[in-house]
Amino acid sequence: LAGPDGEAADAAWRRLGAAGDTAVPFLRERIRPVAVPPGDDKQIEKLVADLDAGRFVTRERAAKELEAAGELAIPALRRMVERPPSAEVRVRAEALVRKLTAQPLTADQLRVLEAIDLLGQVRTPKAVALLEEVAREARVPRLRTEAGRAVQRTGKAENDKK
Incomplete structure (x- = not known):
């Protein structure tokens, strides 16, 4: 096959x-x-929450790790887009969803x-x-x-x- x-x-x-x-x-x-x-759904949820961290380095690390998680991160990111704690988080989460859904299988x-x-x-x-x-x-x-x-x-x- x-x-x-x-x-x-x-x-x-x-x-x-x-x-x-x-x-x-x-x-x-x-x-x-x-x-x-x-996969660890709790870890993905933590990374999504870290998109709103006070430190830029933490937000960047979370974005990179979520990207590495691939499609597994999409549901948690979509939930964050629906109820973002800030405009920056919404923009970051939307960008990650677009990027991850565009990846080839x-x-x-x-x-x-x-x-x-x-x-x-x-x-x-x-x-x-x-x-x-x-x-x-x-x-x-x-x-x-x-x-x-x-x-x-x-x-x-x-x-x-x-």
Whole structure:
């Protein structure tokens, strides 16, 4: 799936799709570490709060560390944008959100998006359950959003069949 040979990767995805429910545990093992990476939400919240620190050095360090946290920092930054303690914090948080949402997905994240699409095509109860789990628990906003969209598509497809 991750190899340089595109044709082999496509064939592997097709085999996984044909495997139906038997592929779901395999896909779960690949999706969870990328969509729900370990991280310290309390540390991210502290860094977001440090954007309002009295010392410029502390604010700058917090901004750099939040940028390094990548997409994991976006939800906390968006909450800060909604209720900023100061105009400077709002500007810093908005700039970080723009920068982080503009970053391209990693190769692992792109593979997870492919797996989400595949699960949406498989549409078995186990596949949909995994999509719902990712939509609920993913810490990477773009992956959470795409999983939610896939869940909606599977529901729409089921309703269209009726």
